[in-house]
Amino acid sequence: MKKKYVLPLIFIGVFILLIIPARFLWSEQESFEPPNEKSPIKHDVNVVSLQKDKARYKPGSDISFQAFLSDKPEHAIDMKVEFFHLGEKIHEKIIQVSEKNFKWKWTPPKEDFQGYLVKVSPLHNQDSFQSIAVDVSSSWGKFPRYGFLSSFSKMEKRKQSSIINKLNRYHINGIQFYDWLDEYHIPLKTKEDSPLQSWNNIANQHVEFKTVKTYIDLAHQKNMNAMSYNLINATLADAKNDGVKPEWYLYRDEQQENIDTHNLPDNWKSNIYLTNPANGAWQNYIFNNQKTAFKHLPFDGWHIDQLGNRGKVYDYGGKRIQLPNTYKSFIQNAKRSFQEKDLVMNAVNQYGQEQIAQSSVPFLYTELWDPTRTYTGLENVIKENNSFSKGEKNTVIAGYMNNKKSDGNGKFNTPGILFTDALLFAQGGAHIELGEHMLSKDYFPHHTLNMGDELTESLKHYYDFMVAYENLLRDGLQEAPLTVSTSNWVRLSDRPEKGKVYAFAKKDDGKKVIHLINYFDARHMNWRDEKGTQQEPSMKRDLTLYINEPKEVQNVWVASPDWNKGLPMKLEFKQEDGEVQVNVPKIKYWDMLVFEY
Structure with a gap:
């Protein structure tokens, strides 16, 4: 080859080498x-x-x-x-x-x-x-991120769109339509096969059919599942006029003299009179009425609520009824009636959760009350649900934050919210808390506390983190033993403990994930932060960890919802004699450290 062609060819070759790798991006x-x-x-x-x-x-x-x-x-x-x-x-x-x-x-x-x-x-x-x-994800049930709606009065579509868009930014993929219905035993009343266009719900709040329908349509545009709220076994005072039979009820006594009743405020529509969920005639009745609601409103499923442990209750024949034993069969029969619909059921303080977990629900839902007060108690509920479902179903927690503070007006306490969400998300759970406002009471329309700019922005990063790393947080990783120490500014603990960093690990075949939750500055260990007094932790730097690890580690990286906007950061590390030494650059609430083998 002549020399005059060599330099141009070299130039062309270098150019190709530079361009091709970039082009493949x-x-x-x-x-x-x-x-x-x-x-x-x-x-x-x-x-x-x-x-x-x-x-x-x-x-x-x-x-x-x-x-x-x-x-x-x-x-x-x-x-x-x-x-x-x-x-x-x-x-x-x-x-x-x-x-x-x-x-x-x-x-x-x-x-x-x-x-x-x-x-x-x-x-x-x-x-x-x-x-x-x-x-x-092809469906929402594997990685549920549950939100809610609780006001359905006449509303401009623009306002409704704004609320759905806000929930979309938090990746909410399922919405509980709380108390949208007319009466529990007849969710949607009709006249000449056309739905009523307005009614009052159980709390005598005004509801517009158009508002409910528009919210469902807007949710579907965002690939959010719309879930129709209703109790499993509730009627109102006038139910006998609608065909409900005495034989269907639960009674407080073996002589069937007193129907099991849940009292409500005098200015509400009615008290609640409870039926036997196992009664086949009641099931047919409520399923048919639920079908009518589904016919006119394109809900994606039924969020089934309950009222928890009712003590000793009896059927019409005087037989003692164990309510948890009725839940699985009720859900199975409901699924046969609504094969295309999702069914989710609340286990109030875990009541009946073991039986619910054996049914077709895609995930487990627990509404928490006392005595589950501490962070340890909170994570134990998720662990128990994992056990009930053999690790196959994730958990959504209904837990009402700053609930005593919300007796007055003000703002949610950001540290209390973030500490609780950090633990829930790290353990693979989710938190139903976001709707038109943030939840602080079990009566969802209650709204006295605002989120504030800091909490609004922080939760975007937390929900981004839960979604971005769902395959490490909520995708079947198993608990792993962890032996870890540090000589730096804090002691480590294998449980949530005030003044320490809680460290625990999960693993699959290719990774070990180590979660670090920083309770060093915590004022208390009450997950609900009832009075809004939890203290913001300071950003701590340089946490050098020594971690027992017999497997050969190829890469180590860290990510956090509290800094670097959740992006992963590779870390230098040393591994000698079955121990990895690595420096975590900083931690505020929660860091996630990942070993890749």
């Missing part, structure tokens, strides 16, 4: 946009917030994003978008932007039930970024 459907080479940026343009169009995506579907910037760029600038799955960056792209907000789409990998995290930053200033999570 884009999918075939996307256009390659080279970095902008225009004049320098005169002032910083920051990413303020990110949005996506749905709470959950089916495998193979496109995801639409939108980013909002602090200012309109003076000229076109390059934005870098990076996509992460667990600790690995799997994709990135450059987008040229000249407006204050911009949109793009991404088609994720085809695997079902996967969580991702997306980072967006200016190419010239990648330390200024925002992140948002993505859940790719």
